[in-house]
Amino acid sequence: MGIVLNQSIKNTVITYFGFGIGAINALFLYTNFLGKTHYGMVAFLLSAANIMMPLMAFGVHNTLIRFYSKCNSEGEREKFLSFMLWMPLLLIVPICAITYFCYDQIAYYILKENPTVKPFLWLIPIIGICMGYFEIYYAWVKVHMQSVFGNFISEVLVRFVILLMLFSVHLNWLTKDGFIYGLVIAYFLQFVAMKAYAMYVKMPVFSFKIPHNYKEIIGYSSFIILSGSVAVLLMDFDKVMIPAYENIGSNALYSVAIFIATVIAVPSRAMLQIIYPITAKLISENKQEELRELYQKSAINLQVFGGFVMLGVFLNIKEIYQLIPYEYSGGILVVFLIGLAKFYDVILGNNNAIILNTKYYKWVLFFGLLLVFLMIVLNMIFIPLYGIDGAALATLISVIVYNSIKLWFVVKKMDLFPFTKKTLQSFGIISLVFVVFYFWDFPFHAIINIGLKSILITMVYVYLTYRWKISAEINNVIHTLLEKAGFLLKKKP
Numbered sequence: 001m002g003i004v005l006n007q008s009i010k011n012t013v014i015t016y017f018g019f020g021i022g023a024i025n026a027l028f029l030y031t032n033f034l035g036k037t038h039y040g041m042v043a044f045l046l047s048a049a050n051i052m053m054p055l056m057a058f059g060v061h062n063t064l065i066r067f068y069s070k071c072n073s074e075g076e077r078e079k080f081l082s083f084m085l086w087m088p089l090l091l092i093v094p095i096c097a098i099t100y101f102c103y104d105q106i107a108y109y110i111l112k113e114n115p116t117v118k119p120f121l122w123l124i125p126i127i128g129i130c131m132g133y134f135e136i137y138y139a140w141v142k143v144h145m146q147s148v149f150g151n152f153i154s155e156v157l158v159r160f161v162i163l164l165m166l167f168s169v170h171l172n173w174l175t176k177d178g179f180i181y182g183l184v185i186a187y188f189l190q191f192v193a194m195k196a197y198a199m200y201v202k203m204p205v206f207s208f209k210i211p212h213n214y215k216e217i218i219g220y221s222s223f224i225i226l227s228g229s230v231a232v233l234l235m236d237f238d239k240v241m242i243p244a245y246e247n248i249g250s251n252a253l254y255s256v257a258i259f260i261a262t263v264i265a266v267p268s269r270a271m272l273q274i275i276y277p278i279t280a281k282l283i284s285e286n287k288q289e290e291l292r293e294l295y296q297k298s299a300i301n302l303q304v305f306g307g308f309v310m311l312g313v314f315l316n317i318k319e320i321y322q323l324i325p326y327e328y329s330g331g332i333l334v335v336f337l338i339g340l341a342k343f344y345d346v347i348l349g350n351n352n353a354i355i356l357n358t359k360y361y362k363w364v365l366f367f368g369l370l371l372v373f374l375m376i377v378l379n380m381i382f383i384p385l386y387g388i389d390g391a392a393l394a395t396l397i398s399v400i401v402y403n404s405i406k407l408w409f410v411v412k413k414m415d416l417f418p419f420t421k422k423t424l425q426s427f428g429i430i431s432l433v434f435v436v437f438y439f440w441d442f443p444f445h446a447i448i449n450i451g452l453k454s455i456l457i458t459m460v461y462v463y464l465t466y467r468w469k470i471s472a473e474i475n476n477v478i479h480t481l482l483e484k485a486g487f488l489l490k491k492k493p
Contacts, residue, residue: 018155026259029166038176040251047239049127056132058088059224061139068143130187137198161186238391245383254388257331261338267305268346279353299349299418306346307430319446337392341399371402
């Protein structure tokens, strides 16, 4: 876990820096500079583009990681990479053609309740292409164990460009409609920066030869398209369905709450970027015990980090909403529901990476298709009844069912279980801190309240985690920091 923890910590710092910029954008600039209608449009367009991303990438971002370690020579790797870069065109070309010739019909079917979004619908496949090729080049640097700077491009660049565009709207240098068109520029710059860095890490020698195992590669990629779409649908389809039942402005309220809750998943995103290729390598080398150790360590470390962030969000949520314009209030229940869904994702560690790199990977598609059907039905039932709270409830139920099935499957087929007695101890710490601090409020300004409560939560949570030795890796990090700060004597060599 040395390289994992090292790069995970760096990735976490970078990701939170990016989320800091994202928080400024989502909670303050969008809400004050763009308005509910255009904010809702942005949420709809980006969610739809994210749903299309697995199609535009042809699943190559996962296929590249799975099959790269199986290439036995540099020539095979060059041939394989070239094939990966051209393969997405098999879907990009027909999808763009269908969008162009059937634009009006698609717009009418999707946006009957919100026709003002129609002029921007064509942006969805373009942004989806940029997202898709970004993920492909990002996978290229991951297989070379160089995820940190790529993570900076992923988490910071596009948010910073959007921040500049939002200030341009505020200063009347850019119209609100112009901002929406500018999203293409932001995601194109992100893709170009990622491609440039990938070429710097390892300049490929392009080849037009087809790999000998191309049938297996295409078959796996086709599966990833569907399974990847399932995963994205579970988290983004609600924002696409809300405009079918509610005013587009409701998407703005929902997006604010979703952004706050998504912070809980940041440690998972940071760590899994480096764990995924390691998982693929261990499975290809049939190292079962090392895989088991990685599985359990990733699960408990992510539970500790994710639980800490979840407490920070849940225990400060009332104060956070005091800082947001009043018309965006009303999403606290959404934060709790989506936050719990994110936390369940986090505590399963590299569960998904294990399934996708075994011979059982096709089962994920079967489970996922059932869950997408369930999610759509639940959204159709709950959104008309409860609005955005109903969308969040539908997502939570879907995620619980989907993740529980995947957990059971890994236990049943792989004889791998992520939880230990430390898992229960960590849950005990999280529950204790929540009960103690939830009703504890200071009579000061919201920012001061957040700062004071966060300091107290951090002190109690870190002390209990360290004292109970929940994670050896985290304890080593804390011990090192205490030594450097002079609180502990350094060990003699």
